[in-house]
Amino acid sequence: MSDLAIIKKMLMLFKPYKKSMLIVFSCLIVSTILNLLIPLLVKSIFDEGLIKQNFQTVFLCSLIIFSITLIDRIIDIVKENLRSNVKAKITNAINMKVYHHIHKMKIAYFNKISSTEITNNVRVDIENITKIADNSIFYAFSQVLSIAGGIVGLFIINWKLAMLVLMFIPFKFFIVKIFAKIRKNYAKLFLDQYSELSRLYDEIINGIREIKIFGIFKMKKNEFESELSKLTNTEKKTSVLSSWNNASELIMMQLITVLIYIIGARMTFNSELTVGSIVAFVTYISYVTIPISAIINIGYLFSGIIPSAKRLFNFFQLPIEECTLNPKIENIKNKSILFHNVYYSHDGRQPTLENITFSILEGEKVAVMGTNGSGKTTLLDLILRFHKPDKGTITLGGVDIGDYDIDTYRSFFALVSQRFSLFNKSIKENICLHSDFSEESINKLLEDVQLPEFIDYFNMKIGTNGAELSGGQRQKLALARAISHDKHIYIFDETTSNLDVISEINFANLINERLGEKTIIIVTHKPEILKYMDKIIVIENGEILQVGTYKDLMNNNKLQMNVFSVS
Incomplete structure (x- = not known):
């Protein structure tokens, strides 16, 4: 099954909750529109209020910003309540599907794999799959409007600086794509190693009498340490990879901001930009680069989810017992x-x-x-x-x-x-x-x-x-x-x-x-x-x-x- 087919199957998990999802995305869109106004209000505070010493403008714009923030937080609470409820229902639905499938599966499967391994595999896979309902992924999919508004804001203020900002996007995409490919390999390796460690746990627990009687504690300890070391090493590599991904994003953000301040300062000295315009421009940069990074990072996030989804969906494809309705x-x-x-x-x-x-x-x-x-x-x-x-x-x-x-x-x-x-x-x-x-x-x-x-x-x-x-x-x-x-x-x-x-x-x-x-x-x-x-x-x-x-x-x-x- 291809990665695209896996993603489509995961998105189908949201189908029973379309109304809740519509409200969640509506909340995100309203929140985005409200926040697009803030840079313009900040610009007015600097240019029309502070520089011109107009207290009324500063007070009014500050009050509007506070009101927008208050409304935005209320919307976020409503949205988060709905989102977490949908995630909980998806988690329960997958767990119940696993329960029903286990009941229907052929007994031969349970003779080949331990109950501990089955339990741990299912738990890890469900935990990973339900990450598609996490706030970060919802946020990324909903930020198209924020990007569009942010780009419009950048070009309104200064088209030259706007083009400079947009030049960084392909570079960021290229870096994240490399990280996502590496992380996908780590995720698959982690699942395999976790399954092996679970199997070994089960073997040690069930065979504890033999281990004690035959004096093979050290041998089993070495075997356990070896498997544990492999797993923790993979976890460490995944964590370091995430750090590199986050670092690359932060460095590029800071580089763009520094360049805008330097170029913007010269343009301000030449009376091409106002101080408020620079402040507003830097804010709009975050409205473009952060959502774009979030959208690009979806591939990185899914690279850790897809191996679990493949394994669980393959689990659902395992042969089941034939059910025939005939004579009573x-x-x-x-x-x-x-x-x-x-x-x-x-x-x-x-x-x-x-x-x-x-x-x-x-x-x-x-x-x-x-x-x-x-x-x-x-x-x-x-x-x-x-x-x-x-x-x-x-x-x-x-x-x-x-x-x-x-x-x-x-x-x-x-x-x-x-x-x-x-x-x-x-x-x-x-x-x-x-x-x-x-x-x-x-x-x-x-x-x-x-x-x-x-x-x-x-x-x-x-x-x-x-x-x-x-x-x-x-x-x-x-x-x-x-x-x-x-x-x-x-x-x-x-x-x-x-x-x-x-x-x-x-x-x-x-x-x-x-x-x-x-x-x-x-x-x-x-x-x-x-x-x-x-x-x-x-x-x-x-x-x-x-x-x-x-x-x-x-x-x-x-x-x-x-x-x-x-x-």
Whole structure:
């Protein structure tokens, strides 16, 4: 996407706020017109008041200048209130768009990039993009009238000096263009380095136990210092570049002013100009050069915004899950799941699952077994439509699962995955998930999952992802959350990994008694649970080795040895 296309997309963010923007620009135009009068009033104060010793003229012109300043400040307050409100709304709109897009994105993206990196990238990009609603950019776009009025004022006073002033504009444009190109490169480099540092932060925080145990603090410290040094060096270069840009602008302004004073003094001595004319001329110079510098500097400002905008707009182009509105799940009588010759590959080359065919009848309790990397979790992801088969079909009630509305389809399931998440809310809120359950039903559920210690404390917050809980308590709470919601199909992926033997037996009783009529799909190698299953599917290297009962598995010594060796 070209820079021009990016800028057009950013400007479209203002479209819903056209009325507010019209008032903001109107305020800026009125303010500009009022300020164009000030140099003429200053000229009158010098030439007609001070030099001719006319106090009435000095008093009247000074009063008008004060009135103009007062009105201008009131206008500025109104304008700034509207502008900041528009910026806040644009910021909120982009954040909400990010939230909705994340919800629709394919799950594969989140397996490749850490949550910290995503969060930091989005935060930095939104912060940069919303700079288009900053006062400096509004000011620059609105100052065309100021430039026109200032140029007219310069030529009215003296056309020779006016031409001298205008000669500096191409030179200033050339310098800013060079700075803008350099800054754009720095901005892109900064974003890349910031992303890498965020990824490293996430890696260090998540791996702090390993860092402490294996004694690799110094190695990680050197790696962190290296990335941090790159980032701070880029920030320093960007800051120095801005200083050079500001310095070049100030030097040129001062050079023009000095030349006007020198040439203007000689012209005054020759009676070609008055003292008031010189003062007014210098003021009009600022009305021309400052807005022109601001307009030219828009390119410099956008050079720091465009890389973020490109990255965020590319983020919005990432693939999303397919949403199809077709048959309603509630109307399906037979809720069986059928895999027929299903193939799937993560990378499009090496198959993860190959020629998978089996059925899960409504109300069946089915275990999926296999060694690490055999494709068990991928199988569940296909059922939940986190992935789409490369070949073959998966049906629910005889209808391809891809034909259902995805949100309605997923509302059919309850899930406890290997990497489940708990929210920084209370025990009760984590169970209910905005549903309304009675205290009695919550207490009963906590008893059923063996969390009686929380019966009188279910309003207690559990910290980020259940940080205040033990591993077993977290797993039991996730189990309670799944069971509490009346779903048709329950999926458990290694749900008992942090549970002791007694808790495993309790879990087996739960799925047979409390979820007795529900369809259960569970990944496990635990004999205490397997013996309660109606069907066991054994997968190895992406292929099905056996579909049978617990008794069939026990009678196959070779298969039994392979699958239980991983537990």
